[in-house]
Amino acid sequence: MCGLLGMLSGHSDAPNYVDAIKRALPCMRHRGPDDAGTWNDDDVVFGFNRLSIIDLEHSHQPLRWGPPENPERYALTFNGEIYNYVELRQELQEHGYEFRTSGDSETIVVGYHHWGEEVVEHLRGMFAIAVWDSEKRTLFLARDQFGIKPLFYATTDKGTVFSSEKKCILEMAPELGLELNLDRRAIEHYVDLQYVPEPETLHSQIRRLESGCTATVLPGGQVMDNRYFRPRFEVTKVTAGKEQDLFDRIARVLEDSVEKHMRADVTVGSFLSGGIDSTAIAALAKRHNPNLLTFTTGFEREGYSEVDVAAESAEAIGAEHIVKVVSPEEYAEAIPRIMWYLDDPVADPSLVPLYFVAREARKHVKVVLSGEGADELFGGYTIYKEPLSLAPFEKLPSPLLKGLNHLGNILPEGMKGKSLLQRGTTPMEERYYGNARSFNFEQLQRVLPWAKREWDHREVTAPIYAQSRHMDPVARMQHLDLFTWMRGDILVKADKINMANSLELRVPFLDKEVFRVAESIPHDLKIAHGTTKYALRKAMEQIVPPHVLHRKKLGFPVPMRHWLAGDELHGWAQDTIKESQTGDIFDKAAVLEMLKEHRDGVSDHSRRLWTVLAFMVWHGIFVEHRIDPKIENPDYPVNI
Structure with missing residues (x-):
């Protein structure tokens, strides 16, 4: 386990970036406080921070390996764990390969030499990988199927930089000639969905390699990605009694x-x-x-703790x-620190x-x-039961569906049956957008006056839905969540x-x-x-x-609705909104009005407010440089 950081130069001048890599590495020392270092040749610089888990005395990174005729052909940096490395090592040894360490990292690079890019099909684990082939002068990048481990990158005329954390790339912006402009489309996606969907980040020039993808980069070239993981949900019929x-x-x-x-x-x-x-x-x-330790957390407020x-x-x-x-x-005290660690905001109160x-x-x-x-x-989500309740609508002719949809739209708010009619007569692609959407478009425009309909959640979900037409309705919802909510929220936190x-x-x-x-x-x-x-x-x-x-899942529930309305967080929220320098992004008067409505009990705006507040704290750290996240790392750079 580690944090990786590297630079592929576009002009064979990699030694010029060694100092920048060394300066940026402390930004993510928390990912690997046990060891750190860099390696470079004329084309690449690799840096790492290591958290030692397997083969504690060896398996240092960047790891060098090669066949007998070129024993240092490859350089590897790797974040994650390969759980079947013992079995893979045995398989590769049967092909005649010798190993110099007893860890999982070497298995990857030997496997890459043997199988090429298809090595990812053999790996069982979580990973973000960078392999430099000094013979072919190619950089290979990869992420695990589900996106458990992150990998950010940016390309300029100086070259391509990649990292486990975006803040390291921000720190290197002067050397890279990187313009740190915010991406308005990504901002709208974030406010709409409560997370920034892959491959976007809130900075327009910095991207993420998507989950289940590999990429090849040549010196002076762009990142050419390829998807290797495509869920099929090919259901096996289970006969009665089996x-x-x-x-x-x-x-x-x-x-x-x-x-x-x-x-x-x-x-x-x-x-x-x-x-x-x-x-x-x-x-x-x-x-x-036998000596397993288990850990849980909760709050003193009744109904918001699973401690017992x-x-x-x-x-x-x-x-x-x-x-x-x-x-x-x-x-409240931990919120700025957490937003710093996140790189981009995630509006999930359970983060704290x-x-x-x-x-x-x-x-x-x-x-x-x-x-x-x-x-x-x-x-596991309750919403997955919805296709069963809406199944009768699928048998109705199109004209009748259209009429029932119109009826559902004109019925008064709160009237029994209104929601059922609306959802039953709306295609899944329009009604289900994952587990996180907190604003409808009218609410979105209230706080983001410049929001565009063509940038709403459907821009994110439509391509994913297009891949699942052959699946049953429940599988389609699962498939969507794998590529939205799970990798955008669950796995980021x-x-x-x-x-x-x-x-x-x-x-x-x-x-x-x-x-x-x-x-x-x-x-x-x-x-x-x-x-x-x-x-x-x-x-x-x-x-x-x-x-x-058979108990209903709660996870780590947070009494955010009560805290934002009460003395616990209302004052903090009000101050955060007033002091934030995001007037060019949000209608701050509208956000303050929402906070008042929430406190007065007019409407529960807790999820929407938390989405905006999380962004404002993030903006205060990374854009305004006004909020001190109070990171417990004396070496972290202060100019990001």
């Missing part, structure tokens, strides 16, 4: 995934909330670590449990409690497991917030072999008997304690 076979397959593949995710030369713990996802992972992990349920689960599986309770004062539980966990362990991805793979605390988070549900089984589940075994994740629940019946098995 459902248990599927449930057993799910249990076996999850057992195997957790076992491989436990591979480490350091202690591995587990996050634990009150739902089935994290509880299943923790229960399976306990089989491989998590503690009961930990006791049931025999794990030692550690709790962190977060106060409103701690929450996650930060505190990660900080607590890091006092005890270096690696934690978590349950991210279960909802997207196994059908999983990576950034845990790495902010030098803590490696591993996600056993997001495993290629687990996905292979999950995408074959028919929709009637995902959403069945009034519940979600039905097949997963059945598979976990002998593993998860009964009090959790």
